[in-house]
Structures are given as structure tokens and as C-alpha cells.
Amino acid sequence: MTANAAGPVSCYPTHHVLNQPPPRVDVNEFLENTPLVEYLHTIGEAEETTTTAAGTQALGTPSLEATGAVVGSAQFQEDARLAHKNPPLLHTHSKYGQRIDEVEYHPSYHRIIAQAVAAGAHTSAWADPGKGANALRAAQFMLFAQVEPGHACPISMSHAAVESIAVAPDLAGEWLPRLYSRRYVPELTPDKPGALVGMAMTEKQGGSDVRANSTRAVSDGDHHLLTGHKWFCSAPMSDAFLVLAQDDAGLGCFLVPRVLPDGARNTFLLQRLKDKAGNRSNASAEVEFANTAGWRIGDPGRGVRAIMGMVGQTRLDCVLGTAAGMRQSVAEAVWHARHRHAFGARLIDQPAMTNVLADLALEAEAATAVGLRLARAFDNDAGTSERAFRRLATAVTKYWVCKRGPNHAYEAMECLGGNGYIEDFPLAMRYREQPVMAIWEGTGNVIALDVLRAMATEPESVEAFVAELRLASGAHPVFDDFAARLKEEVAPIRSTPQDFAGQARTVVEKLALALQASLLLRFAPAAVSDAFVVSRMGEGRTFNYGTLPASADLAGILARA
Structure with a gap:
């Protein structure tokens, strides 16, 4: 072996590494993401206000730029790798035989997760509400989820739980200040300054049909006191959970803490951790309740209504998480193609590859745009029409964007060739991760049928949705006809x-495409909006990636990737 200033070099010529991209580390993932930077301000209407040394107010995005540097660092990427290589372990008993029900x-x-909490990726929009607050929080959430998606589950649920907990003033007074805290303490101890909240709703006999739940509350x-078995309990080391259970009045919603007010452990019997296809760094468990203490949220028998606010928020985060995953896929694929040569040219300059990469970037940009539009609709200044819009638009978008996630990840993985299929690179993890967003908080059929139900029972949501589309009228003839x-x-x-019902998916798909197109026509450069409209709405439309028409400005699209 010989060595040089760059480190050891093998004396064997076959060991010299040529034509491989350098590691994509120590980049600012926020500043590198042009669509996120732009749409945060234009669509999300968000600005951070900071105080300068002179005492004046300045607008910018200092916290997001700081987060971008953190998640783009080599250390954060290594932590993400380690978290997935070392999945959680269940310990039902201590070495002395006591029941502890803890996940390591x-x-x-x-x-x-401590960095995500410190940045406010969980509840900053609630703690500091106002115009654009949800877009700022969405951007924080997306940046962290882009590199390590597993921790995003408890982060998302904690954000979503606020709306439900706020229904119960006594519980809100105790729990909301802890949810708003930027301090993360992993241990289950009383009087923690911060808290995370999960959920345990579905049961093995019902799944999405939560009204079939058999857990009893007395x-x-x-x-x-709750007794029953929950088939999926997300993030079981959270400090409390929203749980659905039947009592004499019907299905109710209850807050179940892991630690009781007197400091004792609540009965929370973890049976096993799920062996999931993806989402490996995050624990999902089966849990038994046996006279487990829970406090009611909302009116008796109105548990579904009490928890629906949480469902809407987590559906939004499914969109944001999918968009974050798409961004990771695009960033990794474009990086590889810009540094790899084949057949006499850089991969990114090979026409077939250029089309694929531009199409992937186009999909990711459209997902980011609609995610931030939905986030804006969840701000506390949302009026009646805006709330009606988000009711329909969130379900519509959750269906379509999350459906697009898995194939998007696969196509990006293929751009790396054999390396894409290797666990040393992040896209194999991403390919396994994307399907959970389509499954969590309503599978495709559940969401599509929910859209039909909303259209029939809440006609104002359709009117608000159509009004949103009308804002782009006249911008493109293909869009207008569609x-x-x-x-x-x-x-x-x-x-x-x-x-x-049999055509529900087709209807929702078209609604989602129309919404994405309307936003891109209003806020994106012509290179992006024209390519999206023609490829997704034109007569020759196809949803296989790499099929953008010859008229598309591929260079203009990729310049933003």
C-alpha cells in the first residue's frame, strides 16, 4: 500500500475508483431545494421575522437554512443510516422480571428526533400561529423527513394531536404546553418538560373501519378504564396516545398517558413490534389495555368526530412526507447523473436520462407546491371557504401524491443503476418507505370513497375547490379543457x-391533477407548468416517468433540481 495526502491508495490499479460521484454530503438541503424556497413564500405565504443587531425586523428563513445545513451534514446522514440499520428493540420485562414495556x-x-423537536418540526405552527405558520412548519418537517423518515411519525402525530386535545380544556391545559416545548426527553418520566403524542386506533377485526372497534371503556x-387490543400503535414510547374505545354512549376518544399523574406507569402491555417492509427506524406495536386509565376527549359517543382533526392533519403530513421523499430521490438521482459518465457523455446529458430526471423533478415540484398550498389552508386565519377547500383538497391530494411516491422512488433508484439497489445508498430505503404514506391514514379506496362522501355531504367543499381551480383559468388551453x-x-x-364508487379513483386522480396544474400555472416558471399540463392532461398523457413531450424545456426543469 502507498499513501498520499488524500489517504491510503491501493497499489493495485483495479482498486482505483473512477467515474463514481463524490459523496453528496455537507450541502444545505433547504437552499438547494429551489421549489421549496420559492413556494414557501409564494404559495405558503410564509416569512420568518428576525431581529437584527440594530433592533430592526428582517424577513428571511434563518431557521430553515440552519435545518438545511443540519440535515445535509455528513453526521445527520450517518445518523439516518444507523437508525435504519439498528431498528428498535422491544423489552417487555426487566432483567429482574418486572413488566416494563419499553422500546429501545x-x-x-x-x-x-431531538433536532427535529428543537427546530419545531412538530408543533411550531400551533405554538406560534399566524399567516404562513403551517408552511414554515411544513418545510421544517419536510427537511428532516427527506433524510430520515422514520422519526417523522411521532413528529407528525404530535402536531396533529393538538387539534383533538384542544377540545378538552382540562387536558389541553396540562398537555399542550408540553407538546409546544422544544425539549426532547426520551425517558418515560413524570413531569417531563416536553411530550410527544401517538395514536392507537385500529384493531385487527376492523382496520380502517374504526367503528368496529371492540376495546371497552368503563x-x-x-x-x-380501557380494556382491549390495538393492532397498530404508532411510536409506542410516546408520552400519551389518542385511543378509540366503546362505552355505553358509543365510540369515544380517550387520551391514554404512559405515566399517570401520581408518577406510576399506566398499564400499557406491548405484545410485539411489527416487522414492517419499511419505516424501520420507527417502532409500530401491538398493545393490550387492561384497566388502562384514559381521559375522555370530546362528547360521549362522538369519538370519530373528536379525532377527525388529527386525521386531517396527518393526511397532510402524508403528502408532505411523500414530497420530502420525492425530493431526496431527485436530489440523489440528479447528483449521480451529473457526476457519472457513460457512452461518451455525462448521464444527465444523455437524452433518455435527461427526460427521466426532468420528469421526476417535475413530479416532486408539483407535490411540494400542493403540499404548501394545503399547509396554508390550515393556518389559523383560514375562513369558511378555506376550511371547506382543505376538507376536500387534503383527501384528494393525499390519495394522488402518495400513490405516486413508490414508483417515483423506484424510477430514481434505477437512475443509479446497481448502486441504487444497494443499501449503502439511501434510495433503497426510500423505495421501502414511500408506500407507508399511501397506506397510513387511509388506503387508496378509503380516501377515494371519503372524497365522494365529502362531495355529497359538504357541497361547499366542491365549490371552494372549483373556485381554486378557476384562479388559473385562461393560463393554458389544455388546462381549461381538462x-x-x-x-x-x-x-x-x-x-x-x-x-x-367504482370510478372513485379516476375522479380523485383528475381532481388532484387539476389542483396541481392550477398551482403550477400560477406560481411556477413556464418550463415547469407547461410540461406538467401537457404531459399530465394532454391527449398523449402517460404516467410512466421519462415520457415528457419533445416540446418540454427539460433543461429549465432540471435547473431547479
């Missing part, structure tokens, strides 16, 4: 939704 995470996971003074036909198609659904 690798230290890298705790470092990651009144016991100021609280209830939107006009769509309006005719949805008209009869509003009166007899049950007759269209």
Missing part, C-alpha cells in the same frame, strides 16, 4: 355518490 432505540434515532371517577370536462363529470356525483 439506537442513540442516532434520539439525536435525530367510567371510573374522572377517567375511564377543468371544464372535470366540472361536468363531478356534477352528478354530488347527488348520487354511491353510483360512482
